[in-house]
Amino acid sequence: MIDTKTKILDTAEKLFAENGFAATSLRDITTEAAVNLGAVNYHFQSKDCLIDAVILRRIEPVNRRRIEMLDAAGPDPTVEQIVEAFLAPIIIIAQPTPEWVPLVGRILSTPDLFLDRVFRKHLAAVSQRFSEAFAKALPDLPAEERLWRMHFMAGAMTHVLLWSRILPAMTGGVCDPSDRKAVVARAVAFLSAGFHAPVAIETACREGN
Amino acid sequence: MIDTKTKILDTAEKLFAENGFAATSLRDITTEAAVNLGAVNYHFQSKDCLIDAVILRRIEPVNRRRIEMLDAAGPDPTVEQIVEAFLAPIIIIAQPTPEWVPLVGRILSTPDLFLDRVFRKHLAAVSQRFSEAFAKALPDLPAEERLWRMHFMAGAMTHVLLWSRILPAMTGGVCDPSDRKAVVARAVAFLSAGFHAPVAIETACREGN
DNA sequence: GTCTATAACGGGATAGAC
DNA sequence: GTCTATCCCGTTATAGAC
Numbered sequence: 001m002i003d004t005k006t007k008i009l010d011t012a013e014k015l016f017a018e019n020g021f022a023a024t025s026l027r028d029i030t031t032e033a034a035v036n037l038g039a040v041n042y043h044f045q046s047k048d049c050l051i052d053a054v055i056l057r058r059i060e061p062v063n064r065r066r067i068e069m070l071d072a073a074g075p076d077p078t079v080e081q082i083v084e085a086f087l088a089p090i091i092i093i094a095q096p097t098p099e100w101v102p103l104v105g106r107i108l109s110t111p112d113l114f115l116d117r118v119f120r121k122h123l124a125a126v127s128q129r130f131s132e133a134f135a136k137a138l139p140d141l142p143a144e145e146r147l148w149r150m151h152f153m154a155g156a157m158t159h160v161l162l163w164s165r166i167l168p169a170m171t172g173g174v175c176d177p178s179d180r181k182a183v184v185a186r187a188v189a190f191l192s193a194g195f196h197a198p199v200a201i202e203t204a205c206r207e208g209n
Numbered sequence: 210m211i212d213t214k215t216k217i218l219d220t221a222e223k224l225f226a227e228n229g230f231a232a233t234s235l236r237d238i239t240t241e242a243a244v245n246l247g248a249v250n251y252h253f254q255s256k257d258c259l260i261d262a263v264i265l266r267r268i269e270p271v272n273r274r275r276i277e278m279l280d281a282a283g284p285d286p287t288v289e290q291i292v293e294a295f296l297a298p299i300i301i302i303a304q305p306t307p308e309w310v311p312l313v314g315r316i317l318s319t320p321d322l323f324l325d326r327v328f329r330k331h332l333a334a335v336s337q338r339f340s341e342a343f344a345k346a347l348p349d350l351p352a353e354e355r356l357w358r359m360h361f362m363a364g365a366m367t368h369v370l371l372w373s374r375i376l377p378a379m380t381g382g383v384c385d386p387s388d389r390k391a392v393v394a395r396a397v398a399f400l401s402a403g404f405h406a407p408v409a410i411e412t413a414c415r416e417g418n
Numbered sequence: 419g420t421c422t423a424t425a426a427c428g429g430g431a432t433a434g435a436c
Numbered sequence: 437g438t439c440t441a442t443c444c445c446g447t448t449a450t451a452g453a454c
Binding site: 020022023120144145147148153163167171188189191193197198199 | 368406
């Protein structure tokens, strides 16, 4: 028997992922979870706090796994290893709870206030670790370019999470996101190549070639 | 003097971009636009129709410019040219109306019903054109991998649009999205390299190497 | 075409019985 | 801890004066 608090958390996670935070009412959640409306404000103080709780429950394990994978790659990981350590946890770990996959995508694509207050707080440290790893693996890459490329990487990852449900329909069944290891492998190959690309801006400054 | 309908459209675009569709009320729009609440339901039938109208107004020029740039690259465009034709219009054209940049990002990251009904209808044809161009430029790339890579590209682009406003704060001022030509150049370099990357999945099947 | 007033509804939050 | 009833607010949409 799952307790009420967990039922609310699970259902909220599912509905937030499907319909977004603003479009999901507490009534939607309590109805589907078959719990009482008042229970939400008892266990969590408000809808905002519920959102925070839903997010926090999932971010922590992902970040821990990311750091683990980065550490496991040794003191001088390759670009491929860094990219994989960043992507794999958030895509692979999702297996037992597939609902939260598009949820994370939704979080990452909602640059609103609560993102500052919830997300940056929990991502900044990890992001810093990865930035340093990239700096070491790509010592000739300017810092600005490195951050832009990490930004592109995060975008590709977010998109994969967000659209995973409808991608088969979009591609006429050609792309299948359910094989998550394959998705990671494809993304790592694509993004690693991007990190290794020559720097376009500096080339433009050198003018001749 | 701008007419009421345009004022509503402009303001709705701005507020939708800033706060999302669900979180923006018609009252927010009419107050900021200094027009009457009833005018919205007069000029547009409903909030949903207003959203459609806001989106449609911007999609068409972008798609037209994309096809123009693709055509201008000749019958056999390079990967770089294709990527640039896909990215540049949506990022560069934004100059006169910067509000809609994050708006487009928001559209692309909201895989809900109206996206099916509004967006796929207007993107499918263009997407097909670009897919064919990539197929010609990368004849050895399997169709599945090609579609995945286009997906990654769309994700990176979306993220750039969505986060453009807060990126400077996130990176301590290092990354500046206001120089849009530079952003395009960086993204083209990164993503083109990704498209040229060897195919990881097939490598895994060949097992030995 | 424009504006005001209001209907009809659904939302979050709370009080209080059990 | 759980449930019911209710308050109060903001929302969309409409009706009708001007």
